Amino acid sequence: ATVTSNVKPVGQPLVDFLHHLEDYTPTIPDAVTVHYLNTSGFETSDPRIVRLISVAAQKFISDVVNDALQHCKMRGAGQSKKTSKDKRYTLTMEDLSPALAEYGINVKKPHYFN
Amino acid sequence: MEMSCGSVGTVKESVSARRRVLYSAVCAVCHENEFSLADKPSLDTLLQMLQSLLFEIGRSSQAFCELSGRTEPLVGDVVMALIEMGLNCDSLSSYAMRANRVTIASPQLMAKQST
Numbered sequence: 008a009t010v011t012s013n014v015k016p017v018g019q020p021l022v023d024f025l026h027h028l029e030d031y032t033p034t035i036p037d038a039v040t041v042h043y044l045n046t047s048g049f050e051t052s053d054p055r056i057v058r059l060i061s062v063a064a065q066k067f068i069s070d071v072v073n074d075a076l077q078h079c080k081m082r083g084a085g086q087s088k089k090t091s092k093d094k095r096y097t098l099t100m101e102d103l104s105p106a107l108a109e110y111g112i113n114v115k116k117p118h119y120f121n
Numbered sequence: 122m123e124m125s126c127g128s129v130g131t132v133k134e135s136v137s138a139r140r141r142v143l144y145s146a147v148c149a150v151c152h153e154n155e156f157s158l159a160d161k162p163s164l165d166t167l168l169q170m171l172q173s174l175l176f177e178i179g180r181s182s183q184a185f186c187e188l189s190g191r192t193e194p195l196v197g198d199v200v201m202a203l204i205e206m207g208l209n210c211d212s213l214s215s216y217a218m219r220a221n222r223v224t225i226a227s228p229q230l231m232a233k234q235s236t
Contacts (some may be wrong), residue, residue, distance in 0.1 A: 025196060032219065035146045036227040039139050040175060047126035049179035051194055059196065059213070060182075060186040063203050065150060065173045066216045068167055072154045075163075079156075098151055101164060114166055 025055050033061035040064075072098070074106035142225060144168050149223040188200055 033040075037054060040061045044050075051057065079102045083094075104114050130173050147167045181202035186194040203210055226234075 020208065020214060021196075021200065024217070027193060027214070027217070030226045033217075034149050034190065034223055034225055035171075036142060038224055038227055039123055039142045042139055042202055043172060043175040044179035047176045047179035048182065049183045055197075056194065056196060056199055058197055060175065060178050062217045063208055063210075064178065064200075065146065066213060067174060067208060068147065068171050069150050069154065069216070071170075072151055073155065076154050076156060095157040096155060098156045098163050098164070100160065100163050103163045107166075108138070112170075116162065 025059070028055040028058045028062075031058055033058050035091055037061070055098045071103075071106055071110065074109060075102040078102040078105055126212060138228070140172065142228060143171055145225050146170060149225065153219075163197065177206070181205060187232055 026119050037057050040057050044057065044060065075098060076096060078097050079098070080101070083096075098117060101112070129175075142227055144164065146167070148159070151164070182194045182199045185201045185205075186192070186196040189198070200210055
């Protein structure tokens with residue numbers, strides 16, 4: 008069996024990413040993430056692990072919001088014919104609920120809740 | 122979360138202080154995704170999801186770590202937890218290096234600036 012030298016090991020991208028995380032600042036501050044991790048019994052001295060978790064959680068929320076944006080754009084495309092260049096999109100539960108439903112999360116607003 | 126902290130005022134305030142930072146993070150994510158406005162119920166939903174997600178990743182990582190007979194979690198434990206929850210680890214790198222990212226100052230730095 009011949010082994011080609013061009014093939015990267017499976018874990019190599021993750022190792023490179025962890026190297027980048029050493030001088031990276033995620034949107035969620037480390038102190039906040041560390042607190043919520045400590046409440047779940049998770050305690051670490053490696054800041055890269057905390058940043059990895061921050062990025063992963065933020066990406067999940069970003070994916071959901073992006074799906075909601077696509078729903079918002081699709082809903083708006085059929086209704087209004089006039090196109091404005093600087094269109095402002097509003098995030099509402101009407102768009103968020105179907106986006107979350109794709110992830111298997113069913114959100115329902117309680118009756119008479121203001 | 123706040124219910125379990127009892128009726129001590131300072132504890133409640135510190136919990137909501139962290140939630141305020143997470144609220145800013147959710148707003149930043151919405152802003153990055155071209156949303157100009159958002160209503161309160163949807164932001165509250167995303168805020169609660171973000172907080173629960175951080176808690177769950179921590180709990181699951183700790184469980185994988187203890188399953189291996191260790192006490193301090195390694196990167197592998199976190200990756201296992203993320204994969205088990207259905208989150209894709211391969212696309213994290215490209216997401217982290219995106220162009221228009223917003224960063225929120227650490228609460229310690231904000232306290233120093235205000236005084």
